Amino acid sequence: xxxxxxxxxxxxxxxxxxxxxxxxxxxxxxxxxxxxxxxxxxxxxxxxxxxxxxxxxxxxxxxxxxxxxxxxxxxxxxxxxxxxxxxxxxxxxxxxxxxxxxxxxxxxxxxxxxxxxxxxxxxxxxxxxxxxxxxxxxxxxxxxxxxxxxxxxxxxxxxxxxxxxxxxxxxxxxxxxxxxxxxxxxxxxxxxxxxxxxxxxxxxxxxxxxxxxxxxxxxxxxxxxxxxxxxxxxxxxxxxxxxxxxxxxxxxxxxxxxxxxxxxxxxxxxxxxxxxxxxxxxxxxxxxxxx
Amino acid sequence: xxxxxxxxxxxxxxxxxxxxxxxxxxxxxxxxxxxxxxxxxxxxxxxxxxxxxxxxxxxxxxxxxxxxxxxxxxxxxxxxxxxxxxxxxxxxxxxxxxxxxxxxxxxxxxxxxxxxxxxxxxxxxxxxxxxxxxxxxxxxxxxxxxxxxxxxxxxxxxxxxxxxxxxxxxxxxxxxxxxxxxxxxxxxxxxxxxxxxxxxxxxxxxxxxxxxxxxxxxxxxxxxxxxxxxxxxxxxxxxxxxxxxxxxxxxxxxxxxxxxxxxxxxxxxxxxxxxxxxxxxxxxxxxxxxx
Numbered sequence: 001x002x003x004x005x006x007x008x009x010x011x012x013x014x015x016x017x018x019x020x021x022x023x024x025x026x027x028x029x030x031x032x033x034x035x036x037x038x039x040x041x042x043x044x045x046x047x048x049x050x051x052x053x054x055x056x057x058x059x060x061x062x063x064x065x066x067x068x069x070x071x072x073x074x075x076x077x078x079x080x081x082x083x084x085x086x087x088x089x090x091x092x093x094x095x096x097x098x099x100x101x102x103x104x105x106x107x108x109x110x111x112x113x114x115x116x117x118x119x120x121x122x123x124x125x126x127x128x129x130x131x132x133x134x135x136x137x138x139x140x141x142x143x144x145x146x147x148x149x150x151x152x153x154x155x156x157x158x159x160x161x162x163x164x165x166x167x168x169x170x171x172x173x174x175x176x177x178x179x180x181x182x183x184x185x186x187x188x189x190x191x192x193x194x195x196x197x198x199x200x201x202x203x204x205x206x207x208x209x210x211x212x213x214x215x216x217x218x219x220x221x222x223x224x225x226x227x228x229x230x231x232x233x234x235x236x237x238x239x240x241x242x243x244x245x246x247x248x249x250x251x252x253x254x255x256x257x258x259x260x261x262x263x264x265x266x267x268x269x270x271x272x273x274x275x276x277x278x279x280x281x282x283x284x285x286x287x288x289x290x291x
Numbered sequence: 292x293x294x295x296x297x298x299x300x301x302x303x304x305x306x307x308x309x310x311x312x313x314x315x316x317x318x319x320x321x322x323x324x325x326x327x328x329x330x331x332x333x334x335x336x337x338x339x340x341x342x343x344x345x346x347x348x349x350x351x352x353x354x355x356x357x358x359x360x361x362x363x364x365x366x367x368x369x370x371x372x373x374x375x376x377x378x379x380x381x382x383x384x385x386x387x388x389x390x391x392x393x394x395x396x397x398x399x400x401x402x403x404x405x406x407x408x409x410x411x412x413x414x415x416x417x418x419x420x421x422x423x424x425x426x427x428x429x430x431x432x433x434x435x436x437x438x439x440x441x442x443x444x445x446x447x448x449x450x451x452x453x454x455x456x457x458x459x460x461x462x463x464x465x466x467x468x469x470x471x472x473x474x475x476x477x478x479x480x481x482x483x484x485x486x487x488x489x490x491x492x493x494x495x496x497x498x499x500x501x502x503x504x505x506x507x508x509x510x511x512x513x514x515x516x517x518x519x520x521x522x523x524x525x526x527x528x529x530x531x532x533x534x535x536x537x538x539x540x541x542x543x544x545x546x547x548x549x550x551x552x553x554x555x556x557x558x559x560x561x562x563x564x565x566x567x568x569x570x571x572x573x574x575x576x577x578x579x580x581x582x
Contacts, residue, residue, distance in 0.1 A: 140509050144544045177468040178521045180543055218431055222548045230469045230547055252471055253435045253544040256521055257513045 010155050010163075012194040013279045018217040021192040025163040027244060028122055029269070035121025036114065045122065049189030050243035052233035056114060057170065062237040065263065066172055068105040069134055072096055083287045092138055098287035100132035100265065110265050115168055118242060119267035123164055130154070130165055130268035130290055134172075136261045142180050142254030147221055149188075150266075151246040152195060153214050156279035157204065158289035163189075165245040165268040172261040175234045180254030182241065185221075187228035188248035193220040204284045216248065224248055300453075301446050303485040304570045309508040312483040316454040318535060319413055320560070326412025327405065336413065340480030341534035343524035347405060348461065353528040356554065357463055359396045360425055363387055374578045383429055389578035391423035391556065401556050406459055409533060410558035414455055421445070421456055421559035421581055425463075427552045433471050433545030438512055440479075441557075442537040443486060444505050447570035448495065449580035454480075456536040456559040463552040466525045471545030473532065476512075478519035479539035484511040495575045507539065515539055 009024045027049065032042035037051070045051040057065070075084065077091040083102065085095040099106035109115075110129050119127045137143075150167065154160040175181040193216040233241055243249065245266070254260060274291050277283050283291070300315045318340065323333035328342070336342040348356070366375065368382040374393065376386040390397035400406075401420050410418045428434075441458065445451040466472040484507040524532055534540065536557075545551060565582050568574050574582070 140512070144546055146546055176521075178474055178523055178543075183469055183547070218548070221431070225548050230467075232469055250546050252469075252546055255435055255437055255541050255543055256474070257509070257516050 008278050010151075010192055010278070012152050012156050013196065013198055013214065015194065016196055018196055018220055019194045020220055020223060021194060023163060023190045023192055023246065027189060029124030029164060030121045036117045037121055042122070045242065045244075048186040048228075048231070049247040050184050050186070050231070050233070050241065052235065052239065052241050054235045054239045056240040057238035059238065062172060065109065065170075068103070069172060069261065069263075072099065072103065072134065073136065082285065087138075087143075093136060095133045095135045097131070097133045099134055099263075100129045101287070101290075106132065106134075106263070109263070115265065116267070119166060119168070122166055122242075123267065123269045126270045127267040128270060128290065129265060130160070131264075131266040131288060133264045134261070135264055137180060137254055137259060139179070139257040139259045140255060142260065144180070144253040145251045147216055147248050147250040148214060149193065149216070149246050149248055152193070154245065154289065156214065157277050157284055159275040159277045159283060160245075160268065160272065161275055162272055163244070163246050164272040165266060167243050167245065168265045168267070169241040169243070170263040170265070171235065171237050171239045171241070172263060173237055173259055175239070175260065176256075176258060177232060177234055179256045179258040179260050180251045181232055181234055181260065182249055182251050183230050183232045184243060185224045185228045185248040186231050188224040189244040189246045191224060192246060193217075193224070193248070198279075201281060204288060221248070299569050301442075301483055301569070303443050303447050304487065304489055304505065306485065307487055309487055309511055310485045311511055311514060312485060314454060314481045314483055314537065318480060320415030320455060321412045322415075327408045328412055333413070336533065336535075339477040339522070340538040341475050341477070341522070341524070341532065343526065343530065343532050345526045345530045347531040348529035350529065353463060356400065356461075359394070360463060360552065360554075363390065363394065363425065364427065373576065378429075378434075384427060386424045386426045388422070388424045390425055390554075391420045392578070392581075397423065397425075397554070400554070406556065407558070410457060410459070413457055413533075414558065414560045417561045418558040419561060419581065420556060421451070422555075422557040422579060424555045425552070426555055428471060428545055428550060430470070430548040430550045431546060433551060435471070435544040436542045438507055438539050438541040439505060440484065440507070440537050440539055443484070445536065445580065447505065448568050448575055450566040450568040450574060451536075451559065451563065452566055453563055454535070454537050455563040456557060458534050458536065459556045459558070460532040460534070461554040461556070462526065462528050462530045462532070463554060464528055464550055466530070466551065467547075467549060468523060468525055470547045470549040470551050471542045472523055472525055472551065473540055473542050474521050474523045475534060476515045476519045476539040477522050479515040480535040480537045482515060483537060484508075484515070484539070489570075492572060495579060512539070
C-alpha cells in the first residue's frame with residue numbers, strides 16, 4: 001500500500017453539500033498523431049469524453065463472442081460465485097465480473113490489439129485491465145442505471161489516484177434508442193461532482209445491483225446537461241463505445257423485447273495503479289478492482 | 292345500462308392462457324378524402340395505427356397551454372380530489388384527469404376544430420371525449436409505463452363495446468429519444484391480445500399508478516414486435532401523436548433532467564357509447580370514463 005498524498009484532489013462522500021470541482025488531470029496522455037485513432041477522433045474524445053466507433057468487430061467475431069458469453073451464462077442458478085451478479089428481483093444473471101482473469105477466451109479478447117492500442121494511445125503508455133465484466137440487460141424488465149461517474153467510485157472505494165483510465169463497451173446486441181442504451185453527458189468528464197454521504201462497509205455487495213451512495217445530486221446533473229446535453233450513441237453489434245473514467249453516464253429502463261448485452265473493459269495506466277481507498281475502510285475485492 | 296350482446300368478441304382477463312385475436316372492427320370509419328388529414332396520412336394511420344404530426348400547435352399556443360397546466364399543478368399537496376393522481380413514492384402530481392370537464396380552458400381546447408375534425412374524419416361522424424388528462428413525468432425519476440392496449444382496459448373495465456376510439460397526445464414539452472417518450476408497436480392495433488387474470492374490485496385506485504392486471508404477456512408482445520418493430524415518435528412541443536385505441540404502447544423510465552408533459556384526449560364515437568363493463572363488477576368513475 002502506498003501512502004496517500006497530503007491533499008486528496010478528488011474528495012467525495014465527505015461533505016454534506018455536493019460540489020463541482022475542476023478536473024486536475026489531462027484527458028489525453030498519449031500522442032494524437034500516433035495510434036489507431038485519427039487526430040480528429042482524439043480531439044473529439046478530448047472534448048466530449050467519449051468516442052463511438054461502429055463495426056470495430058465483424059459480425060462473425062461478434063457471433064463468436066456471443067457464444068463464449070452464452071457458455072458463461074449457462075451456469076446454474078445455484079452458482080454463487082461472487083463474480084456472478086444476479087437481478088435484484090430474480091435469479092437472472094445481470095453481470096459476470098473478471099472475465100479477463102477467469103476465462104481464457106475473454107482474456108485473449110481483452111488483449112486484442114485493436115482495443116489495447118486505442119487505450120495506450122489515449123492513456124499514454126502501458127495499460128492493464130482494472131475491471132472487466134459482461135453485462136446482460138434482459139428485455140421487458142431491464143432496470144435503469146442512474147447517472148454516475150465511474151471514477152468517483154473507483155477513487156473513493158478502490159483507491160484509483162487520478163483520472164487516467166477509460167472504459168470500452170463492446171456491443172454484443174444492437175444498441176437502439178428504444179432498449180435503454182447508455183447515455184452520456186458530453187463534456188462532463190471535465191468536472192468532478194462530489195457526492196454526499198459516507199460509504200458503508202461492504203458497499204459493493206449492494207451497489208452493483210442498485211447504487212445509492214456515490215450518486216450525484218440533481219442540481220449538478222442539470223448543470224452538466226445544460227452545458228453538454230445528452231448523447232445516446234446507438235449502433236450495431238460489434239460497435240465500440242470508448243469513454244473517459246469520469247464522464248457522467250447512465251441508462252433508462254428497457255421494456256422492449258430486445259435485450260442488451262455488452263462486454264465492458266476498463267483499461268488503467270500502469271502509472272495510475274490503485275492505492276488505499278480514498279473514502280472507504282476496505283478496498284473492494286480483486287474481481288471488481290485489480291490490484 | 293344497455294344489455295350485452297350474447298358473445299363478447301373481445302374477451303379478456305377470462306382465460307388462464309393469453310390469446311391473440313383478430314380485430315373485428317375497421318380502423319378508419321370516415322372518408323379518407325374529406326377532412327384535415329391527407330389520404331396518405333389516413334392510409335398510414337390505417338396501416339400503422341398511429342400518426343405523428345409535428346407543430347400542430349404554435350410555440351405561443353403551447354406556452355398558453357403550459358401556463359394553464361401550471362395553474363392546475365399548483366394545488367397544494369394536501370388536495371385529495373380523486374382526479375389528481377400522485378406518484379407512488381412522493382406527493383408529486385403525475386396526472387390530472389377530466390380536465391375537459393372541470394376546467395374551462397381545457398374544455399375549450401378539447402373542442403379545438405383542428406383536433407375534433409381529425410377525430411371525426413377517422414372515426415366517422417360525431418365524437419365525444421371519453422377521457423382526458425394531463426400527464427407530467429418528472430425529470431430524474433420518471434417511471435416506466437409497461438406495454439398495454441388502452442382498449443383492453445376500456446372494454447373490460449369501462450364497457451367500451453368496440454374499437455372506435457382514438458387518443459391524441461399533445462406534447463407540452465420536447466419528446467426526445469432520451470426522456471422516456473411513448474413507444475408504439477406499429478400494426479399491433481390489428482391484433483387483440485387477451486390478458487390473463489381477473490380484475491379486482493376498485494382496480495383503478497392502484498392501476499393508474501402501476502398496472503398489474505390487464506398486462507399483456509411477453510410472448511404476445513414479441514409476436515407483435517417481430518412483425519411491426521417499435522416506433523418512437525419524437526418532436527417539439529406542440530406536436531400531436533394520434534393513436535388507435537387498441538395499439539400496444541408503453542414507455543421507458545426517464546433519468547434525464549428533462550421532464551415530459553402532455554395533454555391526453557380520448558375521442559370516442561357516439562355510436563360506441565359505454566355499456567356495462569365486460570369484465571369488472573362496477574364501472575369506473577366518470578372522471579376516468581365518461582358515461
